[in-house]
Every structure is written in structure tokens, then in C-alpha cells.
Amino acid sequence: MTDQVNELISKCLQARDMAYCPYSRFPVGAAVLTTDGAIITGCNVENASYGLTVCAERTAIQRAVVEGHRQFTAIAVACEIKDRFVGPCGACRQVLMEFGPNWTVYLSKPDGSYKETSLSELLPQAFTPGHLTEN
Numbered sequence: 001m002t003d004q005v006n007e008l009i010s011k012c013l014q015a016r017d018m019a020y021c022p023y024s025r026f027p028v029g030a031a032v033l034t035t036d037g038a039i040i041t042g043c044n045v046e047n048a049s050y051g052l053t054v055c056a057e058r059t060a061i062q063r064a065v066v067e068g069h070r071q072f073t074a075i076a077v078a079c080e081i082k083d084r085f086v087g088p089c090g091a092c093r094q095v096l097m098e099f100g101p102n103w104t105v106y107l108s109k110p111d112g113s114y115k116e117t118s119l120s121e122l123l124p125q126a127f128t129p130g131h132l133t134e135n
């Protein structure tokens with residue numbers, strides 16, 4: 001398990017190095033782990049209109065879905081901040097929740113160290129697809 005987590009974080013950091021962020025100069029990487037063991041990565045992709053920027057986490061999810069993956073177990077996220085662990089933005093938390101509440105989230109630092117948390121902890125009492133079928 002630890003090897004797999006280290007690989008997830010390593011790929012997340014590689015993806016961060018591909019970030020297109022000329023406006024914020026704040027590169028972010030993400031790597032999602034699927035139930036069948038595949039790792040799909042993403043980076044933030046900014047836009048001159050600012051508002052059309054896509055976060056690393058959402059880039060990773062969208063790539064994964066295109067490649068046929070809809071079941072996930074974990075995501076690693078990393079930026080360049082060295083002295084504390086940084087979590088995904090609220091919009092990305094909601095997008096992860098679309099694919100279920102059972103995500104392990106690894107908040108990673110540039111040196112590969114990480115803090116393990118969960119999506120349910122990051123987005124309690126979330127609105128989920130299940131709510132649409134309850135009525």
C-alpha cells in the first residue's frame with residue numbers, strides 16, 4: 001500500500017510540473033487512483049479570462065472519465081507550499097463527491113511527505129447524486 005501511495009504522490013508531483021499557470025504562478029498537481037489500480041494525473045490549466053481556469057483535481061477526474069474510469073479509491077494533491085498541507089478547493093471537493101464519498105485524500109508536500117484524510121472529512125454533509133433519486 002505504501003508503495004502505491006508513494007507512486008501516486010510521485011505522479012502527482014510530476015503532473016504539477018506540467019501546470020499551465022502563467023497568471024497565478026501557482027502550480028498544482030493531482031493524481032487519482034482507480035479501483036483497478038490505474039493512476040490518472042492532472043494539473044491546473046489557466047486561462048486569460050481567469051474564470052475558465054480548471055484546477056488540477058478536475059483535470060485529472062475529467063481525463064480519467066474519458067479513459068473509462070468511474071470508480072476511484074484515492075487522490076493525491078500537491079502544490080509548492082512546503083510548510084503545511086494544502087487541501088483541494090471546495091469546487092473540486094464537490095466534483096470528487098460526484099464519484100462517491102469513499103475517497104482517501106493524500107495532501108502532499110513537494111518533498112513527497114503527505115497527510116492522509118478523506119473526502120467525507122473534507123466535505124461533510126455533502127450534496128450527492130443520491131439526493132436526486134430520493135424524491
Ligand code: THU
Nearest residue numbers: 024026028044053055056088089
Ligand atoms: N488550484 C488547483 O489546481 N486546485 C485547487 O484545489 C486549488 C487551486 C489552482 C487554480 C489556479 O490555477 C491556481 O491554483 C491558483 O488558484
